[in-house]
Amino acid sequence: MDKRIASAEAIVLNIPDGATIMMGGFGLCGIPENLISALHRKGTRNLTIISNNAGVDDFGIGILLRNGQVKKMISSYIGENKTFERLVLNGEIEIELNPQGTLAERIRAGGAGIPAFYTPTGYGTIAGAEKEVREFNGRACLLVPWLRAEFAFIKGWKADRWGNVIYRKTAGNFNAMMATAAAYVIAEVEEVVDLGALEPNSIHTPGIFVDAVLCGTEYQKRIERRTVQSQDAT
Numbered sequence: 001m002d003k004r005i006a007s008a009e010a011i012v013l014n015i016p017d018g019a020t021i022m023m024g025g026f027g028l029c030g031i032p033e034n035l036i037s038a039l040h041r042k043g044t045r046n047l048t049i050i051s052n053n054a055g056v057d058d059f060g061i062g063i064l065l066r067n068g069q070v071k072k073m074i075s076s077y078i079g080e081n082k083t084f085e086r087l088v089l090n091g092e093i094e095i096e097l098n099p100q101g102t103l104a105e106r107i108r109a110g111g112a113g114i115p116a117f118y119t120p121t122g123y124g125t126i127a128g129a130e131k132e133v134r135e136f137n138g139r140a141c142l143l144v145p146w147l148r149a150e151f152a153f154i155k156g157w158k159a160d161r162w163g164n165v166i167y168r169k170t171a172g173n174f175n176a177m178m179a180t181a182a183a184y185v186i187a188e189v190e191e192v193v194d195l196g197a198l199e200p201n202s203i204h205t206p207g208i209f210v211d212a213v214l215c216g217t218e219y220q221k222r223i224e225r226r227t228v229q230s231q232d233a234t
Helices: 008-012 033-042 061-066 082-089 100-112
Strands: 020-023 047-050 070-075 094-097 116-119 133-136 139-145 149-160 182-193 212-215
Touching (some): 008 212, 033 061, 033 149, 061 070, 061 082
Parallel strands (some): 047 070, 182 212
Antiparallel strands (some): 116 139, 133 139
């Protein structure tokens, strides 16, 4: 069983217009750079993207937004992308904002087969409009549905050809839970190692959740917002 694929271009050929795709990442950390770029070059359109954030204008999901390939974003934090801001204000894209913890739990619930759950987060705000409300232990809670997708692009550090994946530090973020909540999961990694090279107790995503493995190249690992201290500061 060898799940390795030759190129990002080859795998995105299977992604049709109108697809729903989960994309791992937190800011610009742990994002599937090669897969996003290949999807951008292919020009697949009318996409629904489920991701914590929307990249920046010229990198990550931002290049799909700039190219008009995304019809809807289901996200939490979108504050670093001026293109996305313009699209939303002009009514050119649909947006479904979620509290970050709620977004994470919706994805986790999708992977666990839990169709919906109750949470107090968002009650009494516009996020709770038209949602079912029940009281638990004296606290009003909203019924929130799971999230699942046709595809997931996840970004790992190392994998073997069976699809067992290890993430590195913050790059784990949403990737592990997204790997459980999509019908077809593509793991983009920095290195593919021999079978047996990954210590079993260190594997974060078992290969049973992964359908394809891509060894990516030329990672930029950009910094979303660079903050430096002046040399004159004391």
